[in-house]
Ligand SMILES: [Fe+2]
């Protein structure tokens with residue numbers, strides 16, 4: 001009997017009419033919204049820092065005629081930028097404000113902005129940053145659990161992409177060694 005654990009139609013309808021200014025956030029939202037917004041803003045900072053680092057690496061690698069590596073950096077830069085937009089959109093859906101302020105950006109980010117002097121150093125630093133992102137996304141996903149499945153699903157998609165990035169970089173690094 002579904003009634004035992006699902007809300008009945010009257011309750012669903014009544015609840016949906018309450019606090020309609022909150023848009024997508026209904027009384028059935030069980031996560032701590034302030035915490036989720038704070039976590040998403042940290043993820044946003046991470047994606048912005050990663051975009052900037054990959055852009056720097058793209059231009060530097062081009063300068064030393066490492067075209068195929070440069071192309072990979074460019075691709076990652078644009079994917080990190082897409083992640084930043086997805087996260088910012090979710091923050092506004094939750095009634096929060098995405099933090100794009102350059103002040104404190106590097107300290108809000110999980111991953112670091114390291115320039116790197118050689119191609120190898122750039123790839124290594126990018127790989128470290130991806131591995132940081134992978135772990136922090138995994139923790140966020142576990143934290144959200146069933147309480148905010150939309151944010152969780154978005155983070156799961158982003159996590160899969162970061163794993164792909166890390167794998168790309170490990171392959172590039174291996175290629176350099178030979
Ligand atoms: Fe990303």
Ligand SMILES: [Fe+2]
Pocket residue numbers: 050076080130133161162165166
């Ligand atoms: Fe990435």
